[in-house]
Amino acid sequence: MATTRIRARMTARPIDEEHRTSSPLELLFDLTFVVAVAAVTAEFAHSIADGHVEVLSFLQVFFSIWWAWMNFTWFASSYDTDDLPYRLLTMVQMAGVLVLAAGVPSAAASGDYRTVLIGYLIMRAGLVLQWLRAAYENPAGRSTALKYAAGITAAQIGWLLALTFADLALPWFVLLVVVELSVPRWAERGPQTTWHPHHIAERYGLFVIILLGESVLAASRGVEAAADHLSASFLLVAGAGLVLLFALWWLYFLHPSGEGLSERRQHSYRWGYGHFFLFAALAALGGGLEVAVEETTHAPQSVGYAVALPVAVFLSMLWLVHAPIVNPPVTPLIFVLISVAVVLVLPLVLSTVGVVVGCAAVVVLLVGAVLSRPDRRQA
Template sequence: MRPRRPDEQHRVASPLELLFNLTFVVAVAAAAAELAHSLAEGHQELAGFLQVFFTIWWAWMNFTWFASAYDTDDVPYRLLTMLQMGGVLVLAAGVPAAAAEADFRLVTLGYVIMRSGQVVQWVRAGVENPEERRTAFRNAAGISLLQVGWLVRLATGETTMLTFVCLAALELTVPWWAQRRRDTGWHPHHIAERYSLFTIILLGESVLAVSNAVRATEVSTGLVVVGVGGLVLLFSLWWLYFLQPAGHGLERRRDRSYVWGYCHFGLFAALAALGAGLEVAVEQTSHHLPISPTSAGYAVAAPAALFVGLLWGVTRTLLARPTLRLSASVVAVVLIALAPLLAPYAGGPLVVVLVAVVCVLAVAVTLVQEAASSPGTTSPHS
């Protein structure tokens, strides 16, 4: 297991990485479905969703950055990746119990399985690379110690939000502590592509959520409006995210990689929650729910506003002048936040349409501003 070159030409996601992503489709779908059920019942149990989503995101993060530096695609590497995929599926199986009964046994077991495979990968990297042994063994030791912490948390029954936050914060510090003297040779364009693919997975979950909800009910004008508005909304958010690929920014500012990578938790969680919100909007349109139209509207508007607001900040960590301007982002967030207030008068479907229109306008304004600032040039993103 030799390190891969960070300047390797034409580095793209491997077929194994694409297969690995499919298991996260299942896990994210399970988390989004439970959030949608909670929102529809008026419980708004975001804490449980964020805990489950953090375990999904963090396991994916660690695999992605490790693979960018050490993906050998040999037999041991493939088998350990399969082990981690099994852990994802175990975690996904435990999501309903975690949401309904705060039973985190299967979720914790799946997470520990995933992280155990990652520990073995780091140990192998340290054994076979003397010059990077310290970094690799530090990662293995930090991850192993925290897995003990998760198991102790489960065994003692201290499954409170406080203990979760403490252990999650320690998880976030492991890569920084292990690599503060010698960074791994991750590939900036490969990392940017992997994040882009995960973004598309999350957008796809939103499409699936709407599709499943529509199939379970009778088609009506309101449902068609929600479906079309939701599709336009998702397409607009996709357009905003891909306005400015991050590969070149990561290449120039490797020192900002931690901030950029960690801040994506908010972006990814917002997209996952948006899928749940769209499902709630469909259910509210098709039949009565024990929540107000305004609450159903905010189930869509809140994650959309969070995504648009965070997107500027995430891009700003790498670029002094993001394509999405701060002014456009702020105005869009304010307008999206106000849209659900019209739900009692105009209905839930109109809220989805208004949120989509605001995001379309954000795309249009951004493209016009970019064209005005670069006259005489042709951009592939415009």
């Protein structure tokens, strides 16, 4: 029986470590993000239903969720010791996620980001302590770890100042996002962290499953709200929404990300950062489906776009993030362009029911086209 180690030296894990998979602690960590994603998806659905889609607020909050999750994921791929200090600091970050989730309604309703920022700072503080421990116990990667700790700390000071003196105005938010995104590029100049490509690919895949699960949950909220006026259209849009989510899941996992990252590690930034838009599209799709199911017969054209646009972004970003690491691409570019064009036209010519059914049909056909290619059949 496995037991928790009280203390283990934090050294870099091998890049080619066999049987490297997500740990039970990482899976628990992901579960706390289910709460945060559910909160931001629910608020986004409310804004769609009210007729004033809060895309900017949605992206701002979702960035804090995604960036904290991603930073922990890449750190854990290199330095997961699974001992007592590591577990406790990871649990501190989990607590920060829950605080952030509690602040989502206030951020969406009145632009009050204080609670969201407090939760974000708690998550980032836990990660800074992890990097400082890595710097102390792993001399080979000390300079890189100290750069991460210093860069993250500086960014958090910037967030506090921006909220205190500028109420987190958009220009300051954009500037600090650039700073946050620049920290890994700066820190990795020199000794680089030994992240495991297959482990990273699995972790991203698990987050995709979380987001798809949130979309199912969002759609089920729509079903619950509309349960008193069932109709053929209602059943059609609910069933088509489920088929759409199944097809998006299938399409994502057709891409061999682990092998691609192993062979082309230099493209990891484009792959990892590009997933922000892919993940955000899946979260936004959940909000769109919730409203589409709930307001099947009276939904305005904007609800159709709330479904079609996320699908189009997902298909586009799926190709863009994998093109540098998977050669030849799993999905030919012409297939993607045709699919995106059709999806974006659907809200102009069809009702919300037609848009959901049409999007599901397009993605199912795209999956079928990929699976029917000779190289895929041989695989």
